[in-house]
Amino acid sequence: DVRKTYENHYTVTDLAENTGGPARYVRLEETGQKIGFITPLSHNFCESCNRVRITCTGEIFMCLGQEDVADLRAPLRNHPDDDAPLKDAIRAAINLKPKGHDFDYSRQKLDGQMPRHMSHTGG
Incomplete structure (x- = not known):
């Protein structure tokens, strides 16, 4: 799991940000970097896909x-x-x-x- 790999090295904070697409965003606190995860198997987003x-x-x-x-x-x-x-x-x-x-x-x-x-x- 990619997120778990990041969590082993960084403090990962969920963000409420929504860009209208399927990504769910997190911030790596140590770097300030924002990452979007698109997880079609574990989080089906089809109903809201635009x-x-x-x-x-x-x-x-x-x-x-x-x-x-x-x-x-x-x-x-x-x-x-x-x-x-x-x-x-x-x-x-x-x-x-x-x-x-x-x-x-x-x-x-x-x-x-x-x-x-x-x-x-x-x-």
Whole structure:
């Protein structure tokens, strides 16, 4: 556990700070450094998640723990002078955000290989 490792060397103080994302923040008192922990397995934050990822190729991923994706290229290309189709596509994608994730990849039958690493979409 990463937090326990820090606690073995520093005084770790929980902070009430909330940036609107999934991280829970602590301060290392000896250094003043602030660290955010994102713990999807021990602290499921899905219900309050307000994040999506849009890639440079026009795909929008609603959750880093799922493979669901929507394509924003078609409304951009097919309606260059009208933002309404793009806005509709984004709203439709966000409505598909799951209520939970499955970060336990052993249940996803991936045979030891993830089809899309979080780092590919900015997570």
